[in-house]
Amino acid sequence: MFENEFKGKVVLVTGGSRGIGFAAVKKFLASGAKVCFLSHYEETGAKAMEQLKEINPDYEVMRKVIDLTDFKAIQELYKEIIAKWGRLDVLVNNAGTDSSTWITKLKLSEWNEVNDLNLKAPYLMTKYALPHLLKTKGCVVNTASVAGVYGSPTGLPYPVTKAGVIAMTKSIAYSYADKGVRVNAVAPGVVATDMVANMPQFAKDSIGDTIPMKRFGDPDDIANAMLFLSSSAASYITGVCLQVDGGYRPNNQPK
Template identity: 35%
Template structure:
């Protein structure tokens, strides 16, 4: 990224789940482009100004927004990135687990947006949600995760439709396999990590998996004024994986 690119000077951005993975890459990208960045998640963020947040608690989203405004006086960019995943077949998934997954992945972003709207109206701000290719298709044993991410895609469109006339835009990214620390650790724990890496590379037309920074680059663009005529869209970031038909 050219050093002169400072598209977020004098802007305040909140990134949920910004301490690791895709969220961290987004937070770094926005900061490098001039934004004042606050992250929100469980546990201390050693790099960014942060807010303690347990998004399974329905009161947390409003408290997080209030804290951001208290510290900075404004909000220009909201990145709903925090989430969870639980592997379980439908018959193994309790109602409590189902509701927790949907609350963290879908209800919490809804509550964050609802609390942030009065401040985003003032700044004509932008919202970018982290969806998933599993909101478009699904992997085995991911019923709750897939349903919640499909919901995020629908919520993204609804926000764009309802609030576009107020100058608020809302888009989403739908990442595929991204080399986060969590995914890399998963690979290393497989029986044959090298074979797994080769296999997963072959299912992508670009012949590799993605980086968090590649997702962050798109998120940053969608949050800028350069993307002023883009709203209600879901952008797949998966190296062409979902475009490729499987072999017989």
């Protein structure tokens, strides 16, 4: 679909070793990009790298494990990418976590953990990427969620932070539109990732009934949207939150 679209481009993907992030990494590489992906765990990053090299041993790809809330580590990461490849064209802020704890039982530590990864990390990653993206007229794609659009009955930190990601996307896009840097977001619906796999079956069934297309999304569905928003086909699109959700809306709830 995007053959050679990203040839010569350098892409950085956080949360790139599994699920949506890994699907995006594979698609960017297949489209000619050089890719650095980040993982939370060394073992998942190593496994992802093995799989990529099996697909194509000539892929130009590197992996790192860093604390995404450590601004010094982030600055060092960008220095390493620039030293290796000389540029940065696309930042995909995909790493995230959730919580299903009811608000009255939610601990402050749990609130802070979700906020740190879902909001603080993309803020820092974008802040230190912008000087490099200005040079290449590059772009940022953030992973939000339909929970950030409509809210959620449980797990307060997740919809709150994802709503924040959407607001951050629109605000930075507004600030940098005249400077040639585009900033957009994708808002996945329910996607068949590890996070969903760990849900009880009754919850999966209940959610599935609310999706008009009658299926959960696939990581590739979201990755395709990420590549589109990063591509020349989206050159006049910024400040958008693109819902990729199979038509899900709260009023789809079964009566």
